[in-house]
Amino acid sequence: MLQLQDFRAARRLISPHMRLTPVFAIGQPDFGAALRNGTQTPDLFLKLENLQVSGSFKARGAMNAALNLDATVRENGLVTASGGNHGMGVINAARVLKVPVKIFLPTNTPKPKISKLRKSGVDVALHGAVWDDANHAAMAHARETGMAYIHPFADPNVIAGQGTIALELLEQQADLDTLVVAVGGGGLISGVASAAKMLRPGIRIIGVEPVGAPTLFESLKNNEVVTLPSVNTAATSLAPRQSSALNVDMIGKNVDRIVLVSDDEMRTAAGWMWRELGLSVELSAAAGLAAVMQGRLGDAAPGKTGIIVCGTGTDGQ
Structure with a gap:
């Protein structure tokens, strides 16, 4: 299992080649008709990994x-x-x-x-x-x-690299109560959740998957690596049929909840980010905001909430 020093070592190693991406505080935005009725909008802080080298985390x-x-x-x-x-x-x-x-x-x-x-x-x-x-x-x-x-998610060095986001984010916004992370194979949330919990044990970590590719949702429910018979989502970067034992174990230990959003909900969130914030993001990068807009965080008052905007693109528009 990775330790805090592994994430710090990764940060030292890669920092000459990476950007320190900004955190965009957007307060409690008015989502209008897109907001699920009765949902309380938390204070939101977007970690803009869509501005990272190569366009994503x-x-x-x-x-x-x-x-x-x-x-x-x-x-x-x-x-x-x-x-x-x-x-x-x-x-x-x-x-x-x-x-x-x-x-x-x-x-x-x-x-x-x-x-x-x-x-x-x-x-x-x-x-x-x-x-x-x-x-x-x-x-x-x-x-x-x-x-x-180089495996995209089932590699401790890849996971440590992705976890450097949490080190940055909790320096930029140290008082976050909840962190929302899109989930594909699980490399991002494995690293971010592990590092964030070491730095701030009380923080809630919410993972978000597409309804059409609930790979980690099903794996955690069954307490084993599940292979989906098929996937059906336009958010293809969140759509492996199978994760790995390493990721399932780390996510099971550090993630509080995995929730599901539809492609239409992600499109609505991506469209809002383009119209209101001028951010052009891929469909997958809107998954976290979609979960907030639809009231899926499982807490009536999630407090200060960070969302990792994981990649740039135009397929969300």
């Missing part, structure tokens, strides 16, 4: 994992499977290290992300219908070529 974990590789291992290059954001993070790490890189994407990756990755000039391959299929191909490629495989 994923750059943190990818960089920490890459920098922790032995130099002789990483000289053959880096390979991964991604819904888009992790791929951009691994590309960024490969550029810093000046090594080759190959990214496997599932065919359900939003077209703008595929285009963005291909325009970066690296080797991009489409494989399989969902992330899990692309991941099998990436791991096979790593075995065949000797390239270093």
Whole structure:
């Protein structure tokens, strides 16, 4: 299990290559008709990881994992499977290290992300219908070529890198009562929840998944890693069919609640952020705000609430 010193070490290692993203205090906004009746809007603080290098928080974990590789291992290059954001993070790490890189994407990756990755000039391959299929191909490629495989969520170094967000956020806004985090495979919330609970044991951590991809919701309910028979959400970066034992264990120990939101609710939240705040975010990055707008935090008075806005994009508009 990761310790606080692991997150601090990750922060020292990656900070020369990352941005200290701002926290945007928006008070108790008026959501108008989009707000669920009877819901009390808490004081909201948005951690803008959509402004991070490569466009999302994923750059943190990818960089920490890459920098922790032995130099002789990483000289053959880096390979991964991604819904888009992790791929951009691994590309960024490969550029810093000046090594080759190959990214496997599932065919359900939003077209703008595929285009963005291909325009970066690296080797991009489409494989399989969902992330899990692309991941099998990436791991096979790593075995065949000797390239270093970087998992997007089931890797302690990736988790430590993502957890550096909590170190920053609780320096920028030390009195948060609740922290809301979108959940895909679980790497972000595993790191953020673990680090946040070490720094502020009383903080509540709420995870948010799509209704059409409740991977961690079902795994925690069954107390084991559950493989979904299928996924059905436009928020494809939150849609692996399976997480991992590492992530399920960390989330089970540190996360207070996993809640579900629909694609339409995420679109409503993303649209509000564009109209009212001028933030263009991917659908997945609106999941946390959608949970707040729909009163899903499970507490009538959640207090000062932080939301990690995890990635930029236009598919939420």
